[in-house]
Amino acid sequence: MNHLKTGEVIGKRRRELGLTQNQLAGLLNISFQAISKWENGTAYPDIETLPKLAAALHTTVDALLGYSSVTTDYDRRYTTEEYYWGLTPNRICYDIMKILPPVKPYRVLDMGCGEGKDAVFFAKCGYEVTAFDISERGIEKAKKLAEHNKVEVTFFKADIYDYRPDTEYDIIFSSGVLHFVPQTQRRELSDSLRAHTACNGINALNVFVEKPFITRAKDGSRDEQKRYLWRSGELFGYYYDWLFHTCKEEIFDCNSSGTPHKHCMDTLIAQKVEG
Ligand SMILES: C[S@@+](CC[C@H](N)C(=O)[O-])C[C@H]1O[C@@H](n2cnc3c(N)ncnc32)[C@H](O)[C@@H]1O
Structure with a gap:
């Protein structure tokens, strides 16, 4: 696992959602300095904070940790041999x-x-x-x-x-x-x-x-x-x-x-x- 990448993912998702470090800190009830340290890669969120952070950033713990092979709900819908959306073109x-x-x-x-x-x-x-x-x-x-x-x-x-x-x-x-x-x-x-x-x-x-x-x-x-x-x-x-x-x-x-x-x-x- 690459910790710096986790910080980058946090910063990127926060900006995509239009949140400031202060606003994200408010959602998690922590200081904005903690967010800044995560994003700089000088500290990491603790294990108990990760699920809350993932929810606040509308993502998954896997994605925060840089694992790309997140299974989506669509993966589950697509498990059958049949074609979920059919074969008729849009x-x-x-x-x-x-x-x-x-x-x-x-x-x-x-x-x-x-x-x-x-x-x-x-x-x-x-x-x-x-x-x-x-x-x-x-x-x-x-x-x-x-x-x-x-x-x-x-x-x-x-x-x-x-x-x-x-x-x-x-x-x-x-x-x-x-x-x-x-x-x-x-x-x-x-x-x-x-x-x-x-x-x-x-x-x-x-x-x-x-x-x-x-x-x-x-x-x-x-x-x-x-x-x-x-x-x-x-x-x-x-x-x-x-x-x-x-x-x-x-x-x-x-x-x-x-x-x-x-x-x-x-x-x-x-x-x-x-x-
Ligand atoms: C409603 S389906 C439409 C599929 C296809 N365009 C069609 O009309 O049959 C939505 C699709 O978006 C894909 N999807 C969801 N999030 C995505 C993302 N972040 N990047 C790329 N594709 C995504 C899903 O895996 C799913 O296949």
């Missing part, structure tokens, strides 16, 4: 195809690809696809699906907290994932996605939105504690200067946890058109 995939049909191997990035149904669909249609998810089990199943369909997709495990593209894409796509990104990180994430989108390229994204009249569904999972609903319209603002093909908000019924509930979702398909 309807946004068809909307994307209408704007950039695969007349050449456009480069697609699918962020939070789950078990890979959309990534494999794009690859089957002739796109050049890269896709990641935090769930190791999801990535294993996605690779299997690509193999079964005899298509090449670059799948890898990554966390959207730290992952930023290092190359350009024509289509950046993400469905049902961006509520795992805290509000304080969204401007920086969207700046990076925009910068790594080719001219005339597309960002196709959807986000779960908070509405006072919709009760938040509780499934009791650990992942649930890491959800940060978006403000209505927030997503659209980050792309105000792009061409909007789809910009909509809808409320729909869901039964994913076994308890019927409703979600509100904002969907944006925007194109980087340069004047």
